[in-house]
Amino acid sequence: MSPLLELSRPTKRFLVVVLDLLLSLIAVWIAFYLRIDQAGLPQVQQIYVYLLAPLLAFPLFVRFGLYRAIFRYTGMAALATTAKAVGLYGALFFVAIILFKWDGVPRSVGLIQPILFLLLVSTSRAMARFWLAGQSGKSYHGIGRLLIYGAGEAGAQTASALSVTREFVLLGFIDDDPTKVGRTINGLDIIGHDEVAEAVERMGVTDILLAVPSLGRAQRNAIIAKLRELPVHVRTLPGLVDLASGKVTVRDFQELDVEDLLGRAPVPPDEELLASNLSHKTVLVTGAGGSIGSELCRQIVLERPRKLVLVEHNEFGLYSIHRELEGLCLENRLSVEIVPLLASVANLERLREICQAHRPATVYHAAAYKHVPLVECNASEGVLNNVFGTLNMARAAMESAAEYFVLVSTDKAVRPTNVMGASKRMAELVLQALAAAESIDFGLLNGAPLSNVPNKTVFAMVRFGNVLGSSGSVVPLFRRQLLEGGPLTVTHPEVTRYFMTIPEAAQLVLQAGAMAHGGEVFVLDMGQPVRIMDLARRMVQLSGLTLRDDNHPNGDVAIKITGLRPGEKLYEELLIGDSPEGTIHERIMKAREDYVPWPRFAPVLSQMRDAAMRSDEKLIKEILRGYVHGYGPQTSQVVSISSNQAAA
Known part of the structure; x- marks a missing residue:
């Protein structure tokens, strides 16, 4: 130096x-x-x-x-x-x-x-x-050798920021515009996309940065597909808003987002539909500190409700989302009353007290135990939380005359092989039964003092697949395993899953709830299912690493097959029936699936609750098998859960 x-x-x-x-x-x-x-x-x-x-x-x-x-x-x-x-x-x-x-x-x-x-x-x-x-x-050892994909304004601005860094040496630009190819920017050549492979080998390129923030999703996917086979680390710049601020630095370089990895573009929300059940109303969200619940809260706040009630049993989760929402309101000058309340959905009296005090117009029920292996070896607690927590919240909402009640469900509720999925389908059956009756006799439940509650609430369910970035999501797990040097763990070579980003899922939940008339099961269009093995390979390649397998024993990272976990399926479905109906939103479908009327269903629920309180998992699974279409519990009671297993 x-x-x-x-x-x-x-x-x-x-x-x-x-x-x-x-x-x-x-x-x-x-x-x-x-x-x-x-x-x-x-x-x-x-x-x-x-x-x-x-x-x-x-x-x-x-x-x-x-x-x-x-x-x-x-x-x-x-x-x-x-x-x-x-x-x-x-x-x-x-x-x-x-x-x-x-x-x-x-x-x-x-x-x-x-x-x-x-x-x-x-x-x-x-x-x-x-x-x-x-x-x-000159003082930096192990410096990265970089090409910028995009010779436009964003690329030039990035090059200017790179000129003073010790982390990268910029070797040139790549662009698909033939009028730019062959020209230079500050003495650095602009090459065409068909010259990239040769340039990577000749110049020893280690990194390629996508500096094309205005490009459409389809074009980005095409570029990423071309770069996937090259031994380089592919990253991207932030969006146009961040670029416009003029604060592009090396620290702004990001790993490819999940849409790049999955090749799927979110659909912009219908703003009118999004706001119809939220604006100037009191809204309650259970599980407000969770992955989906917290994103629901962020998006609800932006629609300017009069009051947002956060119900969460995890103290730190509630503290975190409350603090974040207060900052969001301050930043956007929103006059929304945020009410953080510690409560468990298993406590009916606490839920009643909350609903009577705040009189929510719309309830989004996102509280659930959702990790398949954990619920499989804690079936009683899973049923008490997922089935009877839903029933408790629905009952408290009905008694306070809430207008809408929306359950956040899952694709694992369709022909489930695990207790988690079966319990979520039972929760759907609870709401379908409630939605079909003009009044509900809760006296049919053992120990239920109230009966004949008038039903003025519109109940709806929204069913979708995995959300990326949630607790247990596979993409953050793979990224962590890559940083640790691998291996990436996949449960089965053929396992597939539907994926959606958390913001898109939350937007669609809010919009689907606004379309409800009572008893509908809304199904989100998740696009094509993704093979987890392909996703793992893609992430290895785009990290600039090579896959280690029998054909390439000297590769950087291996993929390890760990075996399907208890209750896990090779693939998930979104519909029980075969005839979904369209809605006014292109990514939201509607299904009216079979249910059991409340007078017949209430005694079943009483029996299941008694079994859960006694931890009689055998009886719980028998009841689930009798009422959840396609449920086939696994016989093995030995459950082994490893933190390194992929949550596929």
Whole structure:
């Protein structure tokens, strides 16, 4: 590293001041030489010109903040400021020459000297930028060798940010526009996409950065598909809003988002539909601190409800989302009352108290135990929470005359092989039974003191698959395993899953609930199911690593097959029947599936609750088998759960 870079900031600033004063004197000397061919010492009153130049330059440069700039980061804005400072300096310098009329000083010196001074100062700044940036880069070992995909404004801005970093050396640009290919940006070549593989091998490229934030999803997917087979780490820039702020740094480089990995574009929400059950109303969300519940809360707040009631049994989860929502309201100037309440959905009296106190118009029930292996070996608790927690919340909502009640369900409720999925289907059956009756006799449940509650609530269920980024999601797990050097764990070579991002799932839940008339099971269009093995391979490739297998024993990362866990299926379904109906939203379908009327279903629920309270898992599974279509419990009671297993 250059000794200059190790100097203290005041010392560096002093050296720059001395340099500028020296350049002002050199500019005077050159001006006299050019004008009157004088190469020697100043004569008589010419000395005043040599004194005037530094005395004018120093205070003006200080006033314009030229000595606060860091030379390595000097850009066009700093050069423009320098030009303004020297411009004002030149005007004052010329006026002084005219007014004082010193002997032996031609007036033209007042014009020539500022021009020369500007040239010298600007050159010194530019040379310092490139030289010092180069010195800082030379000290970095293991530096990344980078190509930028995109020779537009975002690419050029990124290149400017990279010019002062010690983490990457920029080798060139890639662009699909034939009018740009063959040209250069700051001396770096722009190559076409068909030349990338050859360039990667020839130049030893380690990283490719996608700097095409305005590109459509289909075009991004096509680019990523081309780069997937190359031994490079592919990353991306933030969105257009972040770029517009002008704060692009190396720290902004991101791993490819889940839409890039899955090749699926979210559909923009219908804003009118999104707001219809939320705006200026009291909304209650259970499981508010969870993955889906917290995202529901974020999006609900932006629709300006009158009050948002957060129900959560996890204290830290509730604290976190409450604090985040308060910040969101402050940032967006939203006058929404946020009410954080600790409560368990297993506690009916607490839920009643909450609903009677706040009278929610809309309830989103996201509280659930959802991890398949855990619920499989805790079947009683899973049923008490997922089935009877739903019943308790629905009952409290009915008794307080809530207008809408929306259950967040799962694709695992369709022909389930596990207790978690079966319990969620039972929760759906509870709401279907409630929705079909004009009034509900809760006296049919053992120990239920109230009966014949009028039903003024519209019940609906929204069923969808895995959400990426939630607790237990496979993509964060794979990323963590990649950082640890692998292996990536997959439960079965043929296992497939539907995937959706958390924000898109939450938006669709809110929109589906707004379309409900009572008893519908809404099914979200999850696109095509994704083979988990393919996703694992894709993430290895896009991380710039190679797959280690029998054909490539020297690869970087292996994929390990761990075996299906208890209750796990090879693939998931979204519909029990075969005839979904369309809705006004292209990604939301509707199904009316078979249910059991409340008078017949209530005694079954009583029997199941008694079995759960006694931890009689055999009876619980028998009841589930009798009422959940397609449920086939596994016989093995031995459950082994490893933190390294993929939550596929």
